[in-house]
Amino acid sequence: MKTIVITGSTDGVGKLAAIQLAKSNHQIILHGRNSEKLKNTISEIKEKTSNNKISGFVSDLSDFNSIEKMIAELSNEFSSIDVLINNAGVFKSSVRQNNDNLDMRFAVNYFAPYLLTTRLLPLLKNSNSSRILNLSSAAQASVSIEALKGNEQISSNEAYAQSKLALTMWSFAFAKANPSITTIAVNPGSLLNTNMVKEAYGHYWSSADKGADILYELAVSEKHQENNGTYFDNDKRTFSNAHNDAYNQEKINQLISETNKILKL
Template sequence: MHKSILITGSTDGIGKLTALKLAKEGHKIYIHGRSEDKVNLVVSDIKQASNNENIKGYVADFSNLKAVKQLADLINKEIPSLDILINNAGIFKTPVSKTDAGLDIRMSVNYLAPYLLTENILPVLEKGNHTRIVNLSSAAQSTVKKGILTGDVSINASDSYAQSKLALTMWSFHFAQQHSNITTIAVNPGSLLNTKMAKEAYGQHWSPAEKGVNILFDLATSDAYQDATGKYFDNDKGETIGHFATAHPDAYDRDKILMLEAMTNEVLSDLGE
């Protein structure tokens, strides 16, 4: 059965390659990126490469949470149902450390934006068929500090990235408990895959991008993962494919999860979201 699939950050890297792989299977794909020109180009390229006309693009800069909310409103108007959401959009190296609203840019793009988008398109997700959400975490996870979440403190890129990815993982587990009708999985698709992000950050890679693409494809579509909600998949654990593993201890700490949820809602309310 063909699915309706939204992949954020799908104009580059494993997001784009996953979109192409899914499009070739005949699924309806919604591309997302921050550049309208790039989104239009990728939509056209994927249509041609996959011989699938059911490809549409959406534009939103995830460092601007008001734009994320507008994207969610548009999705609610235009898409009747979503079967799969892959929260793939993420940044590591960037010329600026703060958003225009004064938030840590990695926390905004990697955590607050997917949180806001997902929570606001719940009506569309709940109409999906055996709905799944795949959230891209990382092997890099470290305890979330309030000052980083609120933008009151500045730290280096590696630390803020690791905190943003743990925040996303903690929320994934919390969301899974709240919405038992939706399969929600956090995944480390593989460290230092051959992508633009890894090249910009480290100048090298350990594994081909396809390693990440294949696990995203499987987690989104394979029957084997239909009931694997509230789990963390670590694709660094195996030669060709990883397995479910234990995330950072904070991801299982109920008090810390509830504190993160409260702080997140406070940040978003302060921004009027």
């Protein structure tokens, strides 16, 4: 039995993956922004899977103080984490920037998992064999440091693609710095049938189960233990190469340096 944290798990791919993992009797820690929705999801998953080891925490991932609060609560209740799935993401947002004047896509898709993972590192290290899955995307674009810092306004599409490449670049750096943890960046599949995709594009290509299936496999299958610092492209259904910038050490160093300044780490 593994203790598994999944962000953004009250709907979409995150929720479907949580159900699959709960069916295998793992201890699942859900996360949602809305406490009522989270409570209902916990009840629903318990009922569907006959697994009572389901709990959850509320946090607005665009708000760094809210993330710190969730980390404190989680660390108080659990002594170790075996799998962290940084699944939560945003594409369209009615609010362009968060309280720190950072683009919402960068805040939720990149800064939030970066902060969450860094703070939860002691719990991940308490596991005999921990794993991190960072949800990337087929959409990846070179990161503008000015956009990262909130000084340059770019389109939703551009901000989304840049935030996903930032997450992938950091995944590779984190994997190098933490060889005892298996860290994998994963594109769960393009245009899956989720609320985020339907809001953004109005149509979809594949069932959201396609994304949930690969998250389940990458999270618990023994054969992926050795895949630290890799990128899985579920459109191709294989490990593949990410954007070239993900292998550019100079750009990675600059990204991480600026990120640490912004997050005051």
